Amino acid sequence: MDPGEIRYSPWAYWLLGIYIVHGVVIMLLLRIRHQSTGSFRLLVHAADVVWPALISTFTTGQGNPFFLFFVFVLAAAAYRWGLWETVGTAAAAVCLLWGESLIFHTGFLEWADRVLLRHNLPLLQIDVGDFEPKRLFMRSAYLLVMGLLLGYLAEQQKQLRAEKAVIARILGKARVESGLTGTLQEIVGELLTMYGASYALVASQDTGSQHVYVGKVVSQAEASPVLHWLESSPSDHETYLYDCPAETVYVCPAKGSSASTVVALDKTGARLRSISPTLLDSLAKQHQFQCVMAVSFIFGREWWGRIFFLDPSLTADLEEELRFLQELVRQVGPAVYNVYLLRRLRLRAGAVERARFARELHDGAVQSLIAVEMQVDVLRRQSVSQSGGVTDELGRIQG
Numbered sequence: 001m002d003p004g005e006i007r008y009s010p011w012a013y014w015l016l017g018i019y020i021v022h023g024v025v026i027m028l029l030l031r032i033r034h035q036s037t038g039s040f041r042l043l044v045h046a047a048d049v050v051w052p053a054l055i056s057t058f059t060t061g062q063g064n065p066f067f068l069f070f071v072f073v074l075a076a077a078a079y080r081w082g083l084w085e086t087v088g089t090a091a092a093a094v095c096l097l098w099g100e101s102l103i104f105h106t107g108f109l110e111w112a113d114r115v116l117l118r119h120n121l122p123l124l125q126i127d128v129g130d131f132e133p134k135r136l137f138m139r140s141a142y143l144l145v146m147g148l149l150l151g152y153l154a155e156q157q158k159q160l161r162a163e164k165a166v167i168a169r170i171l172g173k174a175r176v177e178s179g180l181t182g183t184l185q186e187i188v189g190e191l192l193t194m195y196g197a198s199y200a201l202v203a204s205q206d207t208g209s210q211h212v213y214v215g216k217v218v219s220q221a222e223a224s225p226v227l228h229w230l231e232s233s234p235s236d237h238e239t240y241l242y243d244c245p246a247e248t249v250y251v252c253p254a255k256g257s258s259a260s261t262v263v264a265l266d267k268t269g270a271r272l273r274s275i276s277p278t279l280l281d282s283l284a285k286q287h288q289f290q291c292v293m294a295v296s297f298i299f300g301r302e303w304w305g306r307i308f309f310l311d312p313s314l315t316a317d318l319e320e321e322l323r324f325l326q327e328l329v330r331q332v333g334p335a336v337y338n339v340y341l342l343r344r345l346r347l348r349a350g351a352v353e354r355a356r357f358a359r360e361l362h363d364g365a366v367q368s369l370i371a372v373e374m375q376v377d378v379l380r381r382q383s384v385s386q387s388g389g390v391t392d393e394l395g396r397i398q399g
Contacts, residue, residue: 083154101132169190189227207301214236242282248323287310294308299336
């Protein structure tokens with residue numbers, strides 16, 4: 001640090017020393033107490049905003065060494081909270097700077113210097129010209145833009161981290177021991193709880209047949225959701241597996257005077273504008289709902305289908321919710337398909353093992369009977385010289 005930038009004011013060095021002691025005390029408190037309260041974090045954050053604003057009054061020019069501390073405060077707000085808290089921190093710093101400018105231009109410095117001079121203390125030596133509105137406007141714009149940028153990046157990072165945590169938690173529910181039905185029950189039940197839907201429908205079809213399997217997952221108050229397979233119907237393909245270019249869709253049919261809401265995304269995540277809400281008319285005849293969200297899935301080259309969430313509670317942007325659901329199904333789909341393949345492989349291995357065991361039992365029994373027959377034949381021939389009754393009895397046993 002260049003001492004010339006602090007204008008040789010002893011008060012600046014005193015404030016800097018107190019600020020360093022303040023930081024050391026905070027670090028010691030954090031080492032002693034591993035858990036901090038919300039009020040403590042808010043108090044420390046407020047002090048981190050006030051200290052740079054106070055010390056920077058003794059520096060001049062564009063190379064203000066303490067003005068950089070505001071960036072650290074904004075980064076801390078972005079890390080702790082989110083976008084609006086970071087923008088609020090930037091606005092608080094701007095208000096402090098403009099408040100200092102207002103105080104300095106009302107004669108406060110002259111009064112403070114007279115008091116210090118009366119008590120034989122060093123003067124403040126603050127350059128009032130550095131707090132002119134023109135310079136403060138540039139600093140204010142810098143802080144607000146920096147706060148908005150850091151807050152937005154932190155918000156996106158938190159969202160990505162939360163999405164990865166959700167995907168990892170759902171992937172952990174794909175277990176071979178549970179089987180395909182149990183895995184679908186766990187995963188769809190988790191999605192059902194996450195989106196707050198009343199119930200979910202799972203429709204799937206084997207590419208080698210025309211049969212459509214439809215399952216219903218209903219959330220329960222105190223127990224985990226249960227998957228029930230429904231009776232098949234000839235109209236299931238038209239109802240659930242209709243032809244549609246959209247991979248993910250959210251539809252709220254028109255009710256009374258309110259217009260219908262349709263948000264559809266293709267495989268690339270781009271929005272489709274030509275999707276009509278009438279494609280769910282057949283579904284609406286069999287199930288009652290206000291809104292429905294559907295996503296398509298493909299398991300290798302063997303299975304494909306759709307998952308319907310009836311009356312979901314979506315709080316964020318619809319397109320973002322649909323994109324996340326689309327990405328979630330793409331990440332979880334291979335894990336479910338692996339469960340299906342491993343389960344089928346185990347069934348085939350079990351069938352092969354049972355066939356081998358039965359063949360070995362059959363071959364062993366036949367070999368034992370042949371050996372007994374040979375021994376009986378030998379005994380019959382050896383007993384020719386003996387009693388005829390024994391020979392006749394051995395012949396009868398031999399057949």
